[in-house]
Amino acid sequence: MNFLEEKILRDGIIKEGNILKVDSFLNHQIDVDTIRQMAYEFKRRFRGIEVTKVLTIEASGIAIATLIGHLYDVPVVFAKKSETANSTDDKYVSKAFSFTHKRHNNVFVSKPYLSATDKVLIVDDFLADGEACHALIDLVKQAGGEVVGIGIAIEKGQQKGGRELRAEGYRLESIAIIESMEWQTQTIRFREQPQQPLVNTSLKQG
Amino acid sequence: MNFLEEKILRDGIIKEGNILKVDSFLNHQIDVDTIRQMAYEFKRRFRGIEVTKVLTIEASGIAIATLIGHLYDVPVVFAKKSETANSTDDKYVSKAFSFTHKRHNNVFVSKPYLSATDKVLIVDDFLADGEACHALIDLVKQAGGEVVGIGIAIEKGQQKGGRELRAEGYRLESIAIIESMEWQTQTIRFREQPQQPLVNTSLKQG
Numbered sequence: 001m002n003f004l005e006e007k008i009l010r011d012g013i014i015k016e017g018n019i020l021k022v023d024s025f026l027n028h029q030i031d032v033d034t035i036r037q038m039a040y041e042f043k044r045r046f047r048g049i050e051v052t053k054v055l056t057i058e059a060s061g062i063a064i065a066t067l068i069g070h071l072y073d074v075p076v077v078f079a080k081k082s083e084t085a086n087s088t089d090d091k092y093v094s095k096a097f098s099f100t101h102k103r104h105n106n107v108f109v110s111k112p113y114l115s116a117t118d119k120v121l122i123v124d125d126f127l128a129d130g131e132a133c134h135a136l137i138d139l140v141k142q143a144g145g146e147v148v149g150i151g152i153a154i155e156k157g158q159q160k161g162g163r164e165l166r167a168e169g170y171r172l173e174s175i176a177i178i179e180s181m182e183w184q185t186q187t188i189r190f191r192e193q194p195q196q197p198l199v200n201t202s203l204k205q206g
Numbered sequence: 207m208n209f210l211e212e213k214i215l216r217d218g219i220i221k222e223g224n225i226l227k228v229d230s231f232l233n234h235q236i237d238v239d240t241i242r243q244m245a246y247e248f249k250r251r252f253r254g255i256e257v258t259k260v261l262t263i264e265a266s267g268i269a270i271a272t273l274i275g276h277l278y279d280v281p282v283v284f285a286k287k288s289e290t291a292n293s294t295d296d297k298y299v300s301k302a303f304s305f306t307h308k309r310h311n312n313v314f315v316s317k318p319y320l321s322a323t324d325k326v327l328i329v330d331d332f333l334a335d336g337e338a339c340h341a342l343i344d345l346v347k348q349a350g351g352e353v354v355g356i357g358i359a360i361e362k363g364q365q366k367g368g369r370e371l372r373a374e375g376y377r378l379e380s381i382a383i384i385e386s387m388e389w390q391t392q393t394i395r396f397r398e399q400p401q402q403p404l405v406n407t408s409l410k411q412g
Contacts, residue, residue: 029319030282032275059264063272063282069238070273076236078265113235 003037004153004175005190014183018156026153027060027125038175039067042123042151045173049148051121053077053114055140057107057132061124064153068123077113079136081105092142096135099128107135109143116144127152127174130161137170154178157191209243210359210382211396220389224362232359233266233331244381245273248329248357251379255354257327259283259320261346263313263338267330270359274329283319285342287311298348302341305334313341315349322350333358333380336367343376360384363397 001009013021025031051072056065057079069076081098082105093108114120120140127133133150140147147170155162155174165172177191207215219227231237257278262271263285275282287304288311299314320326326346333339339356346353353376361368361380371378383397 023316024318028283028286028316030272030275030284032272032279032282035272036276059268059284059286062265062268063284066236066238066241066269066272067276069236070242070276073238076238076269077234078236078269080234080265110229110234112230 001190002041002175002193004034004041007031007034008154008176009188012188014181014186014188016183018158018181020154020156020178020181020188022125022154030063035064035067038064038153039071041175042068042121042173043071046121046149046151046171049121049171050119051148052117052119053121053145054123055079055109055114055120055136056123057081057136060126064125064151065123068121068151072121075113077109079107079109079139081107092139094135094138094142096131097129098131107132107139109139111143114140114143114145118143118145119148120145122147122150123152125153127155127161127165127172128159130159130164133161133165149173151175207396208247208381208399210240210247213237213240214360214382215394218394220387220392220394222389224364224387226360226362226384226387226394228331228360236269241270241273244270244359245277247381248274248327248379249277252327252355252357252377255327255377256325257354258323258325259327259351260329261285261315261320261326261342262329263287263342266332270331270357271329274327274357278327281319283315285313285315285345287313298345300341300344300348302337303335304337313338313345315345317349320346320349320351324349324351325354326351328353328356329358331359333361333367333371333378334365336365336370339367339371355379357381 011024054065054069054076062078065076091108095104096107098105122136150172152174155177157177157179179189179191181188217230260271260275260282268284271282297314301310302313304311328342356378358380361383363383363385385395385397387394
């Protein structure tokens, strides 16, 4: 059991409807110890991979993204959400369905902040059906950049996002993957993750 | 001229209508060097003041707040905005007028994340009329906590927020205070700030 799985068991709350509340340490109140360790863990898992930019989406991905940007010493960009934003000359725009708000949101990044030379590490707190993540990938592609990795704090393993992203060939690392959870008993089963056989060294990056 | 004033002159863009765009380094793309230095500067200016929690408001305050929480090693809480949230048993709710969106937003924090024993450092990227800041202060007061300081990246010195907060007795530190700016010539004048006579030592905190 890793530090995040342990933290989820201790401080997460399971609600009816397959909802995991972690707002005591991840997406309302932020436990800096936990997200600091996450940043180090992502750096370890993505060892040898060159990153020139960290991309996330407002609001709850920003804290983790900031500490990762701090560790890598590269800029952080957060995509913004808007009900109205249209594609314009100066923005890359994509769409993502928000399950929280039950509507499609436009997701955008101003053009100067993503470029064709960027090697982007996408970061978010949750991965479920992969709506937000696919929108972020789309923005990077529109800019002609490369997604070198996707780092997720908590993946809901029974929803399709992780399966799809791995099938599409993305290097996805989720620190905790929930295999199943039950609100009546407040129990969670995590997916076993291989003792990380750490990726390639920097040699591979040339 | 301090590091932030210099950065604003180099990378900020003045738009008609008294708007300063700093989204290349502060509130869309985040330059980690700049916000790291901000975190250290706040720690210096608030030297000797005990802080148990950093409070900000989503979304653009989160990055700075995270690095400050990381430096102080205390939890960060970000207040959420909602058009609809009503006061309930489990939330502190206040209101703030958003000039960006031309409407009142509810601003809330779940009750467990602010308490009567908290010594709160409020942090945000901008201070103009002080709407968001006063809402955050209100939330801390509802919880019975104490606002020990307010740290702002950029204060618009001609708007009333800073004047009011200082008159109310809050210890407000703004790293850059804009006295005036002109979009036609892209010039900015910053308020002279005293060479910080650093506050009292930890002795004062007992």
